[in-house]
Amino acid sequence: MPVFRQDSPDIPEWCELRGFAEVELGPGEAVSLVRNGPREIVVGTHGTGQVDWREGARSITEGQSVALPDGAADYTLHAVGKPAYFMRLWGDWGPRIGGVGVFRVEPNGPAKNVGDPADYPKLTGIDRHYHDYDEYWIVIEGSGLARVDNRSVPMRRGDCVATGTGHPHDIQQVNGPFRAVYLETTLRRQERVGHLWEHTHGPSLPDPERA
The missing domain is CATH 2.60.120.10 (Jelly Rolls)
Known part of the structure; x- marks a missing residue:
């Protein structure tokens, strides 16, 4: 990650x-x-x-x-x-992408959707999920812990967290109000858009070349 x-x-x-x-x-x-x-x-x-x-x-x-x-x-x-x-x-992404925008996270916020089970301490409502494309989070306010695969990594304003296709990821913790820009680039594999969960959509199959 x-x-x-x-x-x-x-x-x-x-x-x-x-x-x-x-x-x-x-x-x-x-x-x-x-x-x-x-x-x-x-x-x-x-x-x-x-x-x-x-x-x-x-x-x-x-x-x-x-x-x-x-x-x-x-x-x-x-x-x-x-x-x-x-x-x-x-x-240099392709013409068909997942999406782009801004998202917010509050400490201990309510869960937004089901997500995959998390076996680590989790203090946000963001769900553990994966994508059929690469995703980038650029922090514009706040700080916290990102989780990709089995690693927790600190992130702060100005950081970009890059997650490759198929790698499960999550926001484990935020230290107060948090905002980030997200960019989901070229659609790959089955070209499914949105949050994918292993218990619903099948194995994540992380791309080893995008880690």
């Missing part, structure tokens, strides 16, 4: 996410940016912002995103009225 940060030089080769960067803008501010990868997505993480490129524009709030068209070599981010925060994600 790799954990890396924005400027990390050692992102594993299998990771389809090749970089990320947070952009913070004050009221009415704007910044012009150059695309960094074959694929690039902008996610709103706080406030209301606008993404402009030559052929179009879109307003986004927390959890909403824009996938830049292939021909958009540069673009501009604007804060609309109040401060706005964005997360840029770039890499």
Whole structure:
């Protein structure tokens, strides 16, 4: 389970996410940016912002995103009225992905769905699950413990937790309110979207090359 940060030089080769960067803008501010990868997505993480490129524009709030068209070599981010925060994600994933957005976790929160049994101390409502694609969590608020396979790893603001296809994962604990951007990249295997559980969907079969 790799954990890396924005400027990390050692992102594993299998990771389809090749970089990320947070952009913070004050009221009415704007910044012009150059695309960094074959694929690039902008996610709103706080406030209301606008993404402009030559052929179009879109307003986004927390959890909403824009996938830049292939021909958009540069673009501009604007804060609309109040401060706005964005997360840029770039890499080389395919045209069909699982999803992207923002999620929150509260300490000892209620369980959201069934999940697989956990044989470790667990203090969140996030379920133990796996995917038919790789998933990345980029922490934007708080800290805690991620669990992938049988390992617990600390995570804090600015960390990216990368989980390969088929590897069971979970958030074991958070130390207060927690928010993260999630990116689910190229659909693989049976191309099932969402949380998969061994007791419902069959063995997870972790990909040994994506660990």
